[in-house]
Amino acid sequence: MNAVGAMSLAVDFSGLGDINLETVIAAIALIGTVIVWLVDRYFLRRKRLVYRVQVDAPIGVFPSSHMVDVEVRYQGAVVPDPSIVLLRVDNAGGMDIEPHHMHEKVSFAFPDRKIVGLEVTEAKPEALGQMLQRQLDSENFIETSKLILPRTAINRGDSFKFLLVLSGRGDGVTHSGYLAGGSAGGGVYHEPRPRGPGRRTLMFGALSLLLVGALVALFVVDVLQPPDNCASGRLQIIGSTAVEPTMKELRSAYAAECTQADITIAANGSRSGTRALNETATRDPAAAGQLIAMSDGPAEDSPDLRGRSIAVVVFAVVLNRSTDVTALTVTQLRDIYAGRLTNWKQLGGRDLPIRMVSRVGPDSGSRRTFRDKVLAGDQELGISSDDCRTKDDPVAKHHRCEVGTTEELLSRLNDIEGAIGYAELGGSRKYPVVTVASIDGVVPDASKVADRSYRFWEVEHAYTYKAPGQDSLQEAFLDYLGSMQARPILARDGLVPCPELPSAFCG
Structure with a gap:
C-alpha cells in the first residue's frame, strides 16, 4: 500500500472536560489561520x-531518401x-x-x-x-x-x-x-510536465490535514459553542435581483445550523420589494413581519420601513467578449446610451452593432444606480428590440432591449455578440463569454471603492416593516447578515461588508 493509500484516525473526546477549552479553540484557530494564509498566499489569490x-x-521524412523530395509550404x-x-x-x-x-x-x-x-x-x-x-x-x-x-x-x-x-x-x-x-x-x-506524484502526495497530505482540522473545529464549535442567533419560523427575502445569488448562499449557510428556520428567496427588483413590503403591511402587519426586502440603495420614503445597511455592492459595465473592447470612459458610456455611438468599431473594436441589454425600470436598483452614478441622471433610450438580437424598430438607430432580472441580463450578454449591460461584479464573473470593462481606466474592485476611485457602486439595505420582533427569525437573520460568519460569503460574491468600510460609506 502506498504512503497515501490508507489513513486511520482515532480521536478520544472523553477527557475534553479536563482541557482548557480556550487553549483548544486558540490552537485550532491558529492552525486554521496558517492554513488559510498558505492557501490564500500560494493558491487562491495569485x-x-x-x-x-x-x-x-x-x-520531415525519416529516414531520408534521395528518391523522395519533400517540402513544406x-x-x-x-x-x-x-x-x-x-x-x-x-x-x-x-x-x-x-x-x-x-x-x-x-x-x-x-x-x-x-x-x-x-x-x-x-x-x-x-x-x-x-x-x-x-x-x-x-x-x-x-x-x-x-x-x-x-x-x-x-x-x-x-x-x-x-x-x-x-x-x-x-x-x-x-x-x-x-x-x-x-x-x-x-x-x-x-509547466514542463504534469504534476508528479510527489506534489500530489504533498497536496493530498495538506488536504487531509485541512479536513481533519475542519472536523475537529466543527465538533468543538457545534458541541461546545452552539450558535446563539438561531430562530425558528418562516421568512421570505424579496427585492434586489442583483444580490439574489448571495442571499441564497447566506440562507443556505444559516439554515444549515438553524434547522428550524424556513427561509425562501423571491427576488423581484429593489423597488418592487419595498413596495410589496409596504402593501403587505397595509393588508396584514403580521405577514409583513415575515418579510425582508433587499434594496440596492435607499428605499423611497416610508415612515414605517426600517432599513439596515448590509454591504456595498460593486457594480460593473459588462460586455460580450466579441466586442474586442475592454476599456470605456464615462463619456463613451454616455454616448452609447444616448445613441451617439452605435457600432463597436467606433471605439476601436469589431464591426458589430452595440446591443444594449438593460434592466426593466424603474424598479431595478442596478438600473437606478447606473443612471445616477454613470449616466449622471440621464434616462436610457427606448426599447428597439424584443429579443435583444434583432432590431424591431426600423426607425431607431440604436439597439436596446430590457430584461427582468440580473441573471437574465448576464445570460443574454453571454450569448449575444456586441452586447453591453450592467450588473453586480460577483455575478458577472460567472459567465465565460462576458468580460468586465474598466471605466476611466479603473477596473471594478472592492479596494477601488474604498479609495473612491471607482464610482459605480451602491449600498445594499435590508428593510423590514417597523422594528423586527425580539427573538423573531426576521431579527435573527438580520443579525446574521451583519455577523462575522456572513462576511466571507459577502466578500466572495464581490460585496464589501459595511463594517469593513469607513462609516461614511454605509451611513
Whole structure:
C-alpha cells in the first residue's frame, strides 16, 4: 500500500472536560489561520498564467531518401527547416487576469527560429480564441521569433493553444513578462510536465490535514459553542435581483445550523420589494413581519420601513467578449446610451452593432444606480428590440432591449455578440463569454471603492416593516447578515461588508 493509500484516525473526546477549552479553540484557530494564509498566499489569490509546450518537433521524412523530395509550404511559399510548436496557455490561478495586469508584455520566444504561421486553437471559451485570433491578425504581435500575447481579459479557468509553424534549426521556447495588480500580483510559469506524484502526495497530505482540522473545529464549535442567533419560523427575502445569488448562499449557510428556520428567496427588483413590503403591511402587519426586502440603495420614503445597511455592492459595465473592447470612459458610456455611438468599431473594436441589454425600470436598483452614478441622471433610450438580437424598430438607430432580472441580463450578454449591460461584479464573473470593462481606466474592485476611485457602486439595505420582533427569525437573520460568519460569503460574491468600510460609506 502506498504512503497515501490508507489513513486511520482515532480521536478520544472523553477527557475534553479536563482541557482548557480556550487553549483548544486558540490552537485550532491558529492552525486554521496558517492554513488559510498558505492557501490564500500560494493558491487562491495569485494570478498564474501557466504555459506548456505540448509539441515542439521538426517536420520531415525519416529516414531520408534521395528518391523522395519533400517540402513544406505555407501560403504558397516554401518553409526551410520547418518545425511545429503547440503551446497551451492556462489561467491556472485563483484570480481573473485583466488587460492592465500585463504591465510588461507577456511574450514567448523561439530562439533561432522564425514564426511563419500562427493559429489560435482549442480555446475555452471559444469567444476568447476568436478575439485573440482577430487581434493577432490585425495587430503587430509577431516579431520574427517572438509571439507577444495581446493584452486581453483571461478569466479564471480560461485556456487556449497557439499552433505555430516555424522556420529554422533552433529549438526550445522561452518566455518573458509578468503580471501585476490586485492584492497579490502574479507571474507567468512554465509547466514542463504534469504534476508528479510527489506534489500530489504533498497536496493530498495538506488536504487531509485541512479536513481533519475542519472536523475537529466543527465538533468543538457545534458541541461546545452552539450558535446563539438561531430562530425558528418562516421568512421570505424579496427585492434586489442583483444580490439574489448571495442571499441564497447566506440562507443556505444559516439554515444549515438553524434547522428550524424556513427561509425562501423571491427576488423581484429593489423597488418592487419595498413596495410589496409596504402593501403587505397595509393588508396584514403580521405577514409583513415575515418579510425582508433587499434594496440596492435607499428605499423611497416610508415612515414605517426600517432599513439596515448590509454591504456595498460593486457594480460593473459588462460586455460580450466579441466586442474586442475592454476599456470605456464615462463619456463613451454616455454616448452609447444616448445613441451617439452605435457600432463597436467606433471605439476601436469589431464591426458589430452595440446591443444594449438593460434592466426593466424603474424598479431595478442596478438600473437606478447606473443612471445616477454613470449616466449622471440621464434616462436610457427606448426599447428597439424584443429579443435583444434583432432590431424591431426600423426607425431607431440604436439597439436596446430590457430584461427582468440580473441573471437574465448576464445570460443574454453571454450569448449575444456586441452586447453591453450592467450588473453586480460577483455575478458577472460567472459567465465565460462576458468580460468586465474598466471605466476611466479603473477596473471594478472592492479596494477601488474604498479609495473612491471607482464610482459605480451602491449600498445594499435590508428593510423590514417597523422594528423586527425580539427573538423573531426576521431579527435573527438580520443579525446574521451583519455577523462575522456572513462576511466571507459577502466578500466572495464581490460585496464589501459595511463594517469593513469607513462609516461614511454605509451611513
